[in-house]
Amino acid sequence: MSEYNFAYLDEQTKRMIRRAILKGLAVPGYQVPFASREMPMPYGWGTGGVQVSAATLTPDDTFKVIDQGADDTTNAVSIRKFFENTARVATTEETEKATVIQTRHRIPEAKLREDQIIVYQVPIPEPLRFLEPRETETRKMHSLEEYGLMHVKLYEDISQHGAISTAYAYPVKVSGRYVMDPSPIPKFDNPKLEMDAIQLFGAGREQRIYAVPPHTKVVSLDFEDYPFEATKADHPCDLCGAEDSYLDEVIMDDAGSRMFVCSDTDYCRSRREAGHVGQLAEENAA
């Protein structure tokens, strides 16, 4: 595969992305515009994350890709293969062993370390976009720190549903200044946004890069009388018995029977290998 430059992108493109990443780290939560390139995969498949990963990877890295927590879904497999082919980096499914993790819509359950980097794929980077469609206006709202509209939206949730019903892409305020879309991670993952690893966010179609440095204050927006709650299905994992991990609900048949399994496949596998057994795994074994 000597036809490709290392990590697919040409050097000038990587420099442009790298400059945007540095400015993003300097102003945590602010969306830096960048000249997103056409990638050999459709928008919505993580072209922003792929470009950020391409600009970040070195040949010494071990790369992991997850899609909704899973290493074995189409999106994750194809992006992992893409970098195996174009960057020749080592890949892994184990969170512990990875140095760069590209993710769609989840943060791994295992605590990330100082030497790790997590790259999020972002569909709509602008948290105010569904409240105000005009880019000129949302840009002004960010510059004036005018975020009242977002609180009105959360308040309307409470007045209609009795609780803040936003369950994913839950807005956060970064380092006391910018309101940021944490990408469509479940709000269960929001408390993990204050972590030891470097967090980079790439939105390919919307042409934005943003970042959260390690140990940066990330506060989920809420009200004094309706505090933020990180919720998950009230059930242990049916395969590994974990009570602390985010769960996917899987429909098993036409009769409506269902099972709950860890969305983080690596976490679930490592727990089962360590001998933890969930309710349905026991039945299968019997």
Place this chain on the structure above:
Amino acid sequence: MAAQTQFSGGFENVPVQAAHAFRAAMTVMARPGEIRRLSGSVPPAPLSMAAGTLLLTLCDPETKVHLAGDVDCDAVRKWLTFHTGAPIVPAGHADFAVGAWDALSPLNAYSIGTPDYPDRSATLIVECDQLEQSGAVLSGPGIKDTARLSLPGVPALQSNAVLYPLGCDFFFTCGDKVAAMPRSTQIRTGG
């Protein structure tokens, strides 16, 4: 080894060396106070290896560079032009500026971005005589509790931090060592 010319001293394997250099630069910008090694280029004097490597990693015809003080010499101009193609401009137009602290000062000469686009600000590469994890006390994003870094001109850097989210961002270079401090870092003089 052949004498230093404008054509020598670039990366030998651009994609790989630039990737390693960027990772070091990103790590120090994300963790103010940390010091990393940055090598790969052999720039002409008086540019340090770290500053030269940063310029090769981040600059190209799209970035305007300001050379301050004794860095603004024929050898550096020719070297930078050959390897990056970056236009050399006065301080007020610069995306990147490189030089000693006194030559780069005053900071109000540089672009600090606009309220709509705070990213459109200058990044200053400050050549230092020493770079150690001592002196001024830093806190803010990227720092667990506090960090220490030998900073030049603390009052000017404090005034820059007050401008947040506007302001300049800084790399500090010394030989092959690099550290960084974005505008988001709060600075106290060390006791």
